Amino acid sequence: MSELTPELDEAVSFDDKGLVCAVAQQHDSGEVLMVAWMNREALAETLASGQVCYWSRSRGKLWRKGETSGQTQKLVELRVDCDGDTLLLRVDQKGVACHTGRRSCFYRAVAADGSLTEVLPVTADPDELYGA
Amino acid sequence: MSELTPELDEAVSFDDKGLVCAVAQQHDSGEVLMVAWMNREALAETLASGQVCYWSRSRGKLWRKGETSGQTQKLVELRVDCDGDTLLLRVDQKGVACHTGRRSCFYRAVAADGSLTEVLPVTADPDELYGA
Numbered sequence: 476m477s478e479l480t481p482e483l484d485e486a487v488s489f490d491d492k493g494l495v496c497a498v499a500q501q502h503d504s505g506e507v508l509m510v511a512w513m514n515r516e517a518l519a520e521t522l523a524s525g526q527v528c529y530w531s532r533s534r535g536k537l538w539r540k541g542e543t544s545g546q547t548q549k550l551v552e553l554r555v556d557c558d559g560d561t562l563l564l565r566v567d568q569k570g571v572a573c574h575t576g577r578r579s580c581f582y583r584a585v586a587a588d589g590s591l592t593e594v595l596p597v598t599a600d601p602d603e604l605y606g607a
Numbered sequence: 608m609s610e611l612t613p614e615l616d617e618a619v620s621f622d623d624k625g626l627v628c629a630v631a632q633q634h635d636s637g638e639v640l641m642v643a644w645m646n647r648e649a650l651a652e653t654l655a656s657g658q659v660c661y662w663s664r665s666r667g668k669l670w671r672k673g674e675t676s677g678q679t680q681k682l683v684e685l686r687v688d689c690d691g692d693t694l695l696l697r698v699d700q701k702g703v704a705c706h707t708g709r710r711s712c713f714y715r716a717v718a719a720d721g722s723l724t725e726v727l728p729v730t731a732d733p734d735e736l737y738g739a
Contacts, residue, residue, distance in 0.1 A: 505637020589612030
């Protein structure tokens with residue numbers, strides 16, 4: 476669909492900037508890959524194409540995930556939370572989700588003393604994904 | 608700790624309201640349970656107590672998850688994403704995460720035609736959790 480259906484538009488609570496938070500999860504392993512934002516257009520395009528499209532807040536435009544890097548997210552299932560202000564995207568992630576070349580953006584673990592440790596390896600070269 | 612360490616405070620990008628987005632995931636099954644928000648105080652309390660504490664935007668106060676309902680979240684691992692604006696809380700959820708009595712807040716699936724279907728059962732009576 477090119478626009479959201481009335482049922483879906485009513486179920487999703489876009490914020491005062493017209494955005495909704497979206498969590499991407501690998502559908503079979505359960506890995507939480509990343510969190511980003513969608514506007515109505517990004518959500519409609521994602522449902523129409525079956526490929527995840529976000530709204531880039533920093534660039535102020537649609538962000539077709541993987542368009543440059545090839546690290547696309549195929550939508551497997553879309554869920555809406557109880558109050559409609561967050562989406563869960565169950566996806567099939569090709570390669571890596573993180574621009575650092577790691578599978579997930581959540582690669583730093585925080586110990587009880589507040590120190591951080593990297594717990595996921597770099598498995599793709601960012602220079603190759605995005606050009607040096 | 609009662610305050611964040613400088614290392615952690617630098618790693619986490621709190622927004623202009625002093626908040627950071629937090630995704631709660633059941634540590635063993637991988638279920639994404641809910642998404643909520645934390646301020647510095649909530650994050651520090653979570654790390655100090657080992658029990659997840661959010662910041663309630665609607666009530667404007669600390670939200671010790673499960674304080675009323677008994678449906679607590681024990682912190683197993685805390686992760687920070689690449690740009691520091693989202694936390695991943697790997698938790699052990701007691702009972703249900705959702706105020707509707709469902710295990711996860713993400714209980715509505717969206718079909719390709721935009722229609723919504725409930726895909727998770729109610730397993731706890733909200734009236735019993737919160738008082739009728």
